[in-house]
Amino acid sequence: MGKLTREEFCEEMSSEVAEEEGGPLLGHDHDSSILIVHQNEDTIFPLPSLSVPNQRLASLDVFRGLTVALMILVDNVGRAFPSLNHSPWFGVTLADFVMPFFLFVVGLSIGLVFKKVPRKSNATKKVVFRTIKLFLLGLLLQGGYFHGRGKLTYGVDLSKIRWLGVLQRISIGYFLASISEIWLVNHNILVDSPTAFVRKYFIQWIFSILLCSVYLCLLYGLYVPNWKFEQSNFLWSSRLSIIQNVHCGVRGSLKPPCNAVGFIDRLILGEDHMYQRPMYRRTEECSVNSPDYGPLPPDSPGWCLAPFDPEGILSSLMAAITCFMGLQYGHIIVLLQGHKQRILFWSVFSFCLLLVGYIMEILGIPLSKALYTLSYMFITAGASGLVLTAMYYIFGEPQFGITYLVHLYGQHGAKTTESKAWLLIPLEEVGKVDMEQLKKPTILLQWMGMNALVVYALAACDIFPAVIQGFYWRSPENNLVDASEALMQTILHSEKWGTMAFVIVEILFWGLFAGFLHKKGIYIKLGPGGSSSYAWSQIRKNKFWGKKMSSEKGNADASVQSSSSIENVEKWHFGRALAYRAVYSSNGSQGRKARGNTAKISPSRLSKVSVAADNTQDS
Numbered sequence: 001m002g003k004l005t006r007e008e009f010c011e012e013m014s015s016e017v018a019e020e021e022g023g024p025l026l027g028h029d030h031d032s033s034i035l036i037v038h039q040n041e042d043t044i045f046p047l048p049s050l051s052v053p054n055q056r057l058a059s060l061d062v063f064r065g066l067t068v069a070l071m072i073l074v075d076n077v078g079r080a081f082p083s084l085n086h087s088p089w090f091g092v093t094l095a096d097f098v099m100p101f102f103l104f105v106v107g108l109s110i111g112l113v114f115k116k117v118p119r120k121s122n123a124t125k126k127v128v129f130r131t132i133k134l135f136l137l138g139l140l141l142q143g144g145y146f147h148g149r150g151k152l153t154y155g156v157d158l159s160k161i162r163w164l165g166v167l168q169r170i171s172i173g174y175f176l177a178s179i180s181e182i183w184l185v186n187h188n189i190l191v192d193s194p195t196a197f198v199r200k201y202f203i204q205w206i207f208s209i210l211l212c213s214v215y216l217c218l219l220y221g222l223y224v225p226n227w228k229f230e231q232s233n234f235l236w237s238s239r240l241s242i243i244q245n246v247h248c249g250v251r252g253s254l255k256p257p258c259n260a261v262g263f264i265d266r267l268i269l270g271e272d273h274m275y276q277r278p279m280y281r282r283t284e285e286c287s288v289n290s291p292d293y294g295p296l297p298p299d300s301p302g303w304c305l306a307p308f309d310p311e312g313i314l315s316s317l318m319a320a321i322t323c324f325m326g327l328q329y330g331h332i333i334v335l336l337q338g339h340k341q342r343i344l345f346w347s348v349f350s351f352c353l354l355l356v357g358y359i360m361e362i363l364g365i366p367l368s369k370a371l372y373t374l375s376y377m378f379i380t381a382g383a384s385g386l387v388l389t390a391m392y393y394i395f396g397e398p399q400f401g402i403t404y405l406v407h408l409y410g411q412h413g414a415k416t417t418e419s420k421a422w423l424l425i426p427l428e429e430v431g432k433v434d435m436e437q438l439k440k441p442t443i444l445l446q447w448m449g450m451n452a453l454v455v456y457a458l459a460a461c462d463i464f465p466a467v468i469q470g471f472y473w474r475s476p477e478n479n480l481v482d483a484s485e486a487l488m489q490t491i492l493h494s495e496k497w498g499t500m501a502f503v504i505v506e507i508l509f510w511g512l513f514a515g516f517l518h519k520k521g522i523y524i525k526l527g528p529g530g531s532s533s534y535a536w537s538q539i540r541k542n543k544f545w546g547k548k549m550s551s552e553k554g555n556a557d558a559s560v561q562s563s564s565s566i567e568n569v570e571k572w573h574f575g576r577a578l579a580y581r582a583v584y585s586s587n588g589s590q591g592r593k594a595r596g597n598t599a600k601i602s603p604s605r606l607s608k609v610s611v612a613a614d615n616t617q618d619s
Contacts, residue, residue, distance in 0.1 A: 057333075059391040060108065062442050065449030065514075066387075067101040069507050071460045074098060076503040080496040082292040086310075088282040089256055089370060092379070096369040099166065100322050100380035101387070103173050107323035108388070110174070111330020114181045123182050131175040133526045138167025141461045149462040149481070152470055160272045162309070164265075169311045173323035176211070180204045181327065191335050201331065208324040215318045216374065220252040222260040229271050229306050244302035254371060256280040257303035261371050265312040278308035279370060308370070315372035325353070325381040329388060346389040353382030395442060444511030451514045454524040459510050 074095035078085030086095045117123050140146075142165030144156035184204040191197045226249055231242045248258035256262075256278075265274055281287060286304035287294040296304060311319075332345050357378030361367060365375040448455050458464040465481050472479040488505070489498025517523070 057112075058446060059388065059395045060105065061446045061449035062395055063101070063388055063391050063449065064105050064452045065445035065447065065511075067098060067105065068448050068452050068455050068460065069445060069511075070094070070101070071098045071456070072507055072510070073503055075460060076506070077500050079292065080499040082282075085282075085291065086279050087367075087369060088291050089280050090366045090368050092367045092369070092376065096376075097380055097383060099169070099319070099369070100377075101384055102166075102170060103319055103322040104326035104329075104381060104384035104388070106170060106174050107177050107326025107328075108330040108333075109326075110177050110181055110323070111327045112333060114178065115330075115334045117182050117187055120182050124179065127175060127178040127182070130526050131171045131178075134171035134174065135168050137457075137526070138165045138171065139163070141457055141463075142166060142168075146461065146463055146466065149465045149469065151466070152476055162275060163269055163273050164309055164311045164313070164316070166311060169316045169319055172316045173320040176320045177323035177327050180207050180324070197335070201328075204324075204327075208321055211317055211324075212321060212374065215314060218264070218314055219254075219260050219371070219373075222263065223251050224248045224253065224258045224260060224263045227263075227266065231302075231305050244306065246303045246306065254366060254368065254373070256283070256308065256370075257301070257306070259371060261312050261314045262308050264314050265309050268313060269309070271307050274307040274309040275311075276307050278306075279310060280304070280308065310370050315370070318372040318374070318377055321377055322381050322384070325377075326384070329385060343389055343393055346385055346392070350382045350385030350389060353378050353385060355382075357382060444508065444515065447514035447518050448511050451517050451522075451524060453526070454517070455510050455514055459506065 074084050074086075078095065084094050087093050114123065139161070143161045143163070145154060147153050181204070184207055186200050186203075189196055189200040191200055226245065226247050228243055228245045231244050246257050250258050253259055281304060282289075282291050282293055284290045284297075286296060286300055288297055289295075328349065329346060332342055332349075336342050336345065357375045357380075360375035360378065365373055367373065367376045367379065369376060469476070469479040469481050484505075485499060485502040488502040489495050492498045492501060
């Protein structure tokens with residue numbers, strides 16, 4: 001067999017990577033350049049830039065994992081610590097940042113996944129397919145089928161199923177941001193100046209401004225008439241229904257009974273398909289234990305028991321703008337290669353968002369998560385940007401100076417001395433989180449971020465606790481979950497702090513569970529597999545690297561010229577697997593079959609792998 005030419009090698013690699021590449025919902029890849037050093041000529045010539053799978057952005061995984069951990073925390077300790085629960089109506093608490101964090105991360109990931117869109121129609125089909133699956137998953141988890149912790153029942157009356165929820169809101173934001181990134185961004189414009197940057201994203205910005213305008217026009221301009229709802233009470237053995245009348249007849253009201261957000265949901269969704277335990281039941285008008293749930297005050301208004309959906313249609317429209325904000329942070333990652341430049345732009349942008357949000361609050365637009373007001377959107381988006389910037393500064397500084405050298409012998413293992421060459425594959429983004437000194441305190445969050453969807457479904461939606469509670473001793477109250485929480489409360493002599501300790505242990509458990517999935521190379525997500533997770537799973541599942549991990553690590557140690565450059569085995573094996581793909585990869589099932597029989601054809605084409613220092617500068 002003849003040896004590979006530069007053009008054939010590039011075409012072979014690019015076609016396979018493009019074939020396997022499918023942008024994940026919450027992941028990304030990076031471009032890596034590949035260099036060839038010919039032994040006989042002592043020259044280096046660059047090959048065209050190839051889009052090959054690279055390591056995940058560690059700071060983004062930590063951010064995502066922190067968001068999931070916060071959701072578990074505030075959902076389970078909200079009763080013990082009402083200050084950590086969602087604000088009853090106006091104002092912001094810690095819990096009110098969880099949803100914007102999720103939306104922000106989704107938008108940022110979209111900017112990385114769709115940085116190049118060769119075929120818009122195919123990308124659109126994937127987005128639509130993934131949006132539908134995400135919406136249906138949310139419908140299953142939060143539509144009422146699962147009754148949650150403490151209730152050993154399941155099932156939902158389809159006439160009262162809840163149509164909207166957390167995942168449904170994320171799917172709406174994901175769809176709008178992805179479609180705008182695919183169709184409203186001019187990917188042919190090379191950004192080499194501020195003017196080119198504006199020209200590239202101008203139409204997308206106009207689209208997001210139009211979404212904001214539609215929201216504001218409906219919120220402040222839509223007339224909300226008087227309305228009524230049916231309140232059901234159980235009196236002895238009979239069911240008593242009471243019709244409650246709510247007097248509105250106003251425009252622009254942001255109070256619980258007469259706002260346009262609730263009016264649109266009642267009109268389109270219907271009262272039976274909305275959230276039946278709204279957060280405004282914890283307001284002073286509706287609860288004697290405000291800001292916690294409690295009995296109604298003697299003079300409580302009738303609307304206190306009316307349904308209201310915190311993830312409604314109109315508020316989800318404004319929530320999608322948070323995805324667009326995260327999208328701009330993703331653009332900065334794509335367009336700016338310098339670590340300090342990214343931090344500078346992110347910091348300035350974040351503080352500007354915070355400033356605009358506070359100015360709007362001063363001007364009379366209150367902070368409200370239930371309505372997802374414009375001031376709330378700006379402040380939470382700015383806070384999301386600051387958290388991301390801090391994590392990227394601490395954990396995500398690119399580490400340069402590591403290059404993998406692969407000895408090539410020609411095509412299909414042909415050992416010809418004339419075709420000897422060294423393949424150099426630089427690792428461009430290796431976060432500090434992957435370094436030993438910072439790995440321990442953040443690794444649980446990083447693991448949770450890698451499998452955020454499964455942790456959210458099992459933990460935040462109370463599926464796993466409900467299953468465990470199904471196994472009890474004689475009485476349903478005697479189950480492992482309740483017994484563990486009671487034990488914590490007994491040890492700490494406090495119901496509140498015992499609950500807090502139990503939830504912290506629960507978060508640690510889910511971090512370890514996500515770490516187990518990571519070690520096994522299992523990444524559960526919606527849609528076709530993305531390249532970022534594909535590379536990691538290949539390291540774990542490939543027999544060539546999995547079974548010979550310890551022996552090959554020992555052989556490679558002898559060729560390490562800069563031991564300080566390598567701080568963990570994961571990074572080392574990623575380079576090995578990436579180099580292995582570069583040498584053995586080919587198109588179609590025939591190529592995959594050939595790779596499986598490589599050991600029978602020749603001892604090895606990857607005869608020698610070493611790590612060498614490279615003085616690559618931050619561009």
